Amino acid sequence: MDRVEIARLFARFEALVHDAEGVECWCARDLLSLFGYDRWENFVAVVERARHACKKAGNTLSDHFRGVTKMVPLGSGAERAIDDVLLTRYACYLIAQNGDPRKAEVAFAQTYFAVQTRKQELVEQRFLEHERLRARSQLASSEKELSAVLFQRLKDERCFARIRSAGDAALFGGRTTQSMKRKLGVPASRALADYLPTITIKAKDLANEMTTFRVRERDLGDEPSITKEHIGNHREVRAALGKRGIRPEDLPAEEDVQKLERRLRKDVERLPREAQRKKQE
Numbered sequence: 001m002d003r004v005e006i007a008r009l010f011a012r013f014e015a016l017v018h019d020a021e022g023v024e025c026w027c028a029r030d031l032l033s034l035f036g037y038d039r040w041e042n043f044v045a046v047v048e049r050a051r052h053a054c055k056k057a058g059n060t061l062s063d064h065f066r067g068v069t070k071m072v073p074l075g076s077g078a079e080r081a082i083d084d085v086l087l088t089r090y091a092c093y094l095i096a097q098n099g100d101p102r103k104a105e106v107a108f109a110q111t112y113f114a115v116q117t118r119k120q121e122l123v124e125q126r127f128l129e130h131e132r133l134r135a136r137s138q139l140a141s142s143e144k145e146l147s148a149v150l151f152q153r154l155k156d157e158r159c160f161a162r163i164r165s166a167g168d169a170a171l172f173g174g175r176t177t178q179s180m181k182r183k184l185g186v187p188a189s190r191a192l193a194d195y196l197p198t199i200t201i202k203a204k205d206l207a208n209e210m211t212t213f214r215v216r217e218r219d220l221g222d223e224p225s226i227t228k229e230h231i232g233n234h235r236e237v238r239a240a241l242g243k244r245g246i247r248p249e250d251l252p253a254e255e256d257v258q259k260l261e262r263r264l265r266k267d268v269e270r271l272p273r274e275a276q277r278k279k280q281e
Contacts, residue, residue: 036103170234
C-alpha cells in the first residue's frame with residue numbers, strides 16, 4: 001500500500017466520523033467497504049467477534065456498540081429501514097483486530113485505530129496529569145489561606161502544622177501524616193500531598209475551605225475549637241468518600257508532583273522544536 005493510498009484511506013476514515021452525544025463514532029455500514037467487505041452479512045460476523053472481545057475485556061457493550069435503525073432511499077423514491085451499529089473508536093479498533101488481515105484495508109485499519117486509540121489515551125492521561133497539578137496548586141492556596149487565618153487568631157506559627165496533622169488523621173482513618181508518608185514511601189522532607197492522588201488532594205482542599213469558612217463564620221479563636229472543627233470537616237469528607245467505597249488511606253501513591261511538573265514543562269518546551277523540525281522536513 002503506497003503513501004497515496006494510505007492518505008486516501010486516512011481521509012475517508014476521518015470523513016465518516018460522527019458525533020453522538022459528544023462521543024465520536026462510526027456507522028458499521030459506512031465502514032463495510034472501507035474494511036474491504038462486499039456483503040453486510042460477512043461484516044456482521046466480524047462485528048460480533050469484536051463484541052465478544054469487548055465483553056471478554058470487561059467492558060460494557062452498550063458503551064461501544066449501539067444498535068440503531070436507519071432509513072435508506074429506494075429507487076422508487078421510497079425508503080426502507082435497515083439495521084446498523086454505532087461504533088466508538090475502540091469498537092472500530094476491535095473490529096479491525098478481528099477482520100481478515102489478508103485484506104489491505106483491514107491491515108490499514110488495524111494500524112490506524114491502534115495509533116488513534118493510543119493518541120486518545122495519551123491525551124486523556126495528559127489531561128489527568130494537568131488536573132492533578134491544578135488540584136495540588138489549589139490545595140497549596142487553601143492551606144496558605146487557612147494558615148493565615150489561624151495565625152491571625154492564634155498568633156502561633158506552629159499551630160497550623162498541628163491542626164493540619166489532626167485533620168489528616170481524621171481523613172485517613174486514624175493514620176497520622178507521618179504514618180501515611182511511611183506507608184506511601186514519601187521522603188521525610190517532602191509534603192505528603194505531593195504524592196497523593198487527585199481525589200485525595202481535592203478532599204483535603206475541600207476540608208480546608210470548610211474550616212476556613214467555619215472559623216470566620218463562628219469566630220473561633222482558640223486552638224482546641226479550631227482543631228475540633230478541622231477534624232469534623234475531614235471526617236465529613238471521609239464519610240462522603242466512604243459512601244462511594246473510597247478509603248483515602250488505601251489509595252496508592254502517585255508520581256511526585258514536582259517530577260510531573262518538570263516532565264510536562266519539558267514536553268511543552270519540546271513541542272515547538274518538533275513542529276519546526278517537521279516543517280523543515
